[in-house]
Amino acid sequence: MTGIFLWTVGILAGLGFILALVLFLIAKKFKVEEDPRIDLVEKALPGANCGGCGFAGCHAFADAAVKAPNLDNNFCPVGGNDVMKKVAEILGYEVKQQTPKVAVLRCNGSCENRPRINEYDGVKSCRVKAALYAGDTLCPYGCLGCGDCVAACAFGALSLNPETGLPEVDESKCTACGACTKACPKGLIELRNKGPRSMRVYVCCSNKDKGMFTRKACKAGCIGCGKCAKVCPHGAITVENNLAYIDYTKCKLCKKCVAECPIGAIHAVNFPVLKPKTEEKKEASNE
Amino acid sequence: MSKHTFSIGGIHPQDAKFSRGCATEVLPLPPVVYVSMAQHLGAPAVPCVAPGDKVKVGTVIGEPAGFISAYVHSPVSGTVKTVAPRKDMLGNNVMHVEITVEGDEWEETIDRTPDIITEIPTDRNAVLDKIKMAGVVGLGGATFPTHVKLNPAPGSKADCILINGSECEPYLTSDNRIMIERPSEIIIGAAIMQMVLGGCRCVIAIEDNKPEAIASMKAALVDLGYKNMEIAVLKKKYPQGGEKQLIDAVLKRQVRSGALPISVGAVVQNVATALAVYEAVQKNKPLITNTMTITGDLLPVSGQHNYLFRIGMPLSFIAEQAGGVPEYAAKIVSGGPMMGKAVANLDASAVKGTASLLYLSKEATKRKEEGHCIRCAKCADSCPMGLEPFLINRLYKAGDLAGMEKASAQDCIECGCCQYSCPANIPLVDNLRMAKGQVMAEIKNRRNNGK
Amino acid sequence: MENKIVSPNPHLHSRNSTASLMRDVIIALAPAMLLCVLCYGWSAIMLLALSAGFCVLIEWAIAKWMMRQPSIFCPSAAALTGLLLALNMPPTTPWWTVLIGSIVAIGVAKMSFGGMGQNVFNPAITGRVFLLVSFPQQLTTWDIPRGFISSIDAVSGPTLLMQAKLDGASTVANVDLLKTFILNPGGSMGEISGLALLIGFVYLLCRKVVKPWIPLSIFLTVILVSSIFHLCNPALYTGPVFNLVAGGLILGACFMATDYVTSPMSDWGGVIFGVGLGFIVMMIRYFGSYPEGVSFAILIMNMTVPLIDRAFHRKKYGYGRA
Secondary structure: OHHHHHHHHHHHHHHHHHHHHHHHHHHHHOOOOOOHHHHHHHHHOOOOOOOOOOOOOHHHHHHHHHHOOOOOOOOOOOOHHHHHHHHHHHHOOOOOOOOOEEEEEOOOOOOOOOOOOEEEOOOOOHHHHHHHOOOOOOOOOOOOOOOHHHHHOOOOOEEEOOOOOOEEEOOOOOOOOOHHHHHOOOOOEEEEEOOHHHOEEEEOOOOOOOHHHHHHHOOOOOOOOOHHHHHOOOOOEEEEOOEEEEOOOOOOOOOHHHHHOOOOOEEEEOOOOOOOHHHHHHHHHHO | OOOEOOOOOOEOOOOOOHHHHOOEEEOOOOOEEEEEOOOOOOOOOEEOOOOOOEEOEOOEEEEOOOOOOOOEEOOOOEEEEEEEEEEOOOOOEEEEEEEEEOOOOEOOOOOOOOOOOOOOOOOHHHHHHHHHHOOOEOOOOOOOEHHHHOOOOOOOOOOEEEEEEOOOOOOOOHHHHHHHHOHHHHHHHHHHHHHHOOOOEEEEEEEOOOHHHHHHHHHHHHHHOOOOEEEEEEOOOEOOOOHHHHHHHHHOOOOOOOOOHHHHOEEEEEHHHHHHHHHHHHHOOOOOEEEEEEEEOOOOHHHOEEEEEEOOOEHHHHHHHOOOOOOOEEEEEEOOOOOOEEOOOOOOEOOOOOOEEEEEEHHHHOOOOOOOOOOOOHHHHHOOOOOOHHHHHHHHHHOOHHHHHHOOHHHOOOOOHHHHHOOOOOOHHHHHHHHHHHHHHHHHHHHHHHO | OOOEEEOOOOOOOOOOOHHHHHHHHHHHHHHHHHHHHHHHOHHHHHHHHHHHHHHHHHHHHHHHHHOOOHHHOOHHHHHHHHHHHHHOOOOOOOHHHHHHHHHHHHHHHHHHHOOOOOOOOOHHHHHHHHHHHHOHHHHOOOOOOOOOOOOOOOOOOOOHHHHHHHHOHHHHOOOOHHHHHHOOOOOOHHHOOHHHHHHHHHHHHHOOOOOOHHHHHHHHHHHHHHHHHHHHOOOOOOOHHHHHHOOOHHHHHHHHOOOOOOOOOOHHHHHHHHHHHHHHHHHHHHHOOOOOOHHHHHHHHHHHHHHHHHHOOOOOOOOOOO
16 A cells, blocks of 8 residues: 555656756746846836826836836826836936826816706717717717716726716826826816815816807806906916916916906815905904 | 519618608798708818808809818808808707898799700710709718719729619608609609719619609609619618618629729619709709608607708708697607717708608607627627627727727618617617727728828 | 707617517417426426526526626526526426526526626526536436326336437337327426427517527438438437437427527527537437437537637628629
């Protein structure tokens, strides 16, 4: 009995050893030489494989970064400045600090502001709806509400609000990779500077129709009156094709335009709410 | 006589030709018309009138902008009020010329007598020019400029012109009515087109569910005695009226993928286009009128009509004349129920290609919830192009561009047979249309980069 | 007036729906099920009802709680699987066997692949084969319970196919095949009457629910193969008519092989599928250790369907005649 046992164990162990040796030799002979830095860079990256950098996944980005002479064309929007600093350290390059960006939806045509004039019954895809007709409201430029952007976001930063019918961006999750910008057939989502302490000002409308048509279509639509452009002390606002646009590189967040807009189409996001002045006076007089 | 039919696929919806007996009525004139500059395939026409100009019926108000474009004429006499963008049937902004209607004065060159002129002119180029100046476009739905179609590039020769009288879409009967009421004019128009193409064979194809039209056209053909022209009866099957299916059924030839019918020597024109060619060449009348059907699934026959309308009439005006939009109507379709477009804006104006106002009830048209594909292959069985919609749908969802091209998504004619047959209510045409667009863009890209 | 609906074309739909197609198949099975009830009485009713009930319940539960996709639950399809599973079992099958069979059929063969439309193997057959291999005693006891018609002259014993396998073809050479075709108690429930099943099949053909290519190619292959072997050695190999009528061939060919999800999408693919199926059935019946080969043949051919679908595409317009 022990004889058979020893033979079995011996043969199997021997086979295992020989096969392991064969595998080891083959692995050594057919090994693909790869720059070890590619691996290091890839480990430093977030690993989301979202394509926001313009490359097909994190490995491709690492590959390109190692092979390029500098990091001018390689920036990972998901990892941001922290990750790029690490990559620059590994490769010994310089990297420019880029201002963090965030996705912004330039449309406020909620169900309340923009009445629906027909009922769309096709496939729930913005692309299909945009290819079919001008949409279920009188504004042919506005959000179609089928959620292609929500589906495109690999980080779960977008969600469709059922009450307003518009997508909402979760700042904490948005990595400014640009997938939603490509997905929106109306081009409503823009990557704008996140702003100091996440404060930013933008015109929440993309309607290029003449003012009187815009008013009929949506309560919150920009009519292109130009008051904001006149009042802006920094020349950041241009009005073209009946639509105002704020250049985020020039905007200094003074919010004069927000007060001036008769429609309320300019939104100021994440600004601290000031206490009303009368209350402060009362407090001062009580002390 | 043996009946022709196309060899691949097809479905048999109920033909619902309730309005077949409604004789064509002439609509009264509205107070204002809005004439669209984009009534044809290709570049929209450029307006050549300004507010304040006086126009008569037949005055040119839009000039073609490019090779594939057409003239647009005023359908009424009056004063031009505005030349401005206005929303079309789908809500898109398109340039329109607004004309306040005053009287009904026609241009002097137009022959308004009811005589039928049977003599066919012989100068091919003069006739082509007349067709072009009259703004005649294909009235089978695609509105391709007729003078371009009848003038094939050098090297292509047509050996047969098919006059499409199938009207395969359910509910529509306007083509049926003009074949019953004005057969001689259609046949003369067909003969004119025969002459332009160099004297080829002419076949007028009519589906067998129109016995009165077949009889009427046959009698008129015997009367006129034209040579080299015959009438072919087709089996009722949708989409027999598609030009590829028509060529397959009558000539037993198939057009290669990406090629035009002229590549197999065929030219296909609708019967209404033939009528428009007759009016343009023999009567100097530009294309300003067409026939349309007002019908619906729950509309009583007394409320259904066939109207001779003028372009530019607001659809809401036409609907009012017909008795108003019925209460039950959940969807209004312009065109047939299989390939027509749902009207998003009823204030839009009628264009040359408007074929109907079809009122569909919620039960007939509201889509049911999308289910899961059960691999029954009913879509592939019914596809007249021999495609496999279930496969293209799956490849589109997976984003496989190469696979979609191999499955020939670019050959889809968007007829709707697949979605009609699908027991799981999968929106096949919606996805196939997107797939087709992506593949065609890719093919175009390759061709451009290759050069 | 309410807002009008706007959608892309087409704006009409045929009256087909998944549920209506499944219902048609259940109606087509009605003649056979009726005969089962008449011959086998309460056992048949219990078997059919329990099987259908278990399948529906299990599919609903898995769709709701495990897959969290309630839309994938189709009651008529699940009920159909249950009925087919019951028709594949002998009338005296105990309730717990049916329960296990349903769990395997729906849970393993259908839902674990992704649910409706995604399974590779026919669920009812998978359940049956699992039971056959796991509980051979229950699945090969051919007792005949008391039915509602007591005039049926039925004696419990081995089925015709078992006899042919164990004792040779000559022992079944003198069986009245016409009587077997019309009424054949003493086998699994679905073997009760080939005639009743064919009547149902004709109904399906008229309603355009199935196409005849797969069953036709199965029958023709079976006839061809068995004719050749029977001519060579009639004592050893049973003849064509016997093979058509005995066993579950008609049930398998008409109702199981034509299942949409697990059969090829093209007509020529279906013919190849049928030829392969018929061939394997005959090989198992003649040379295999099991007397009946339809279940295994169906499963084996189900495996080849993705390959068949890749090889056989339809003829497209413009690629044939120029």
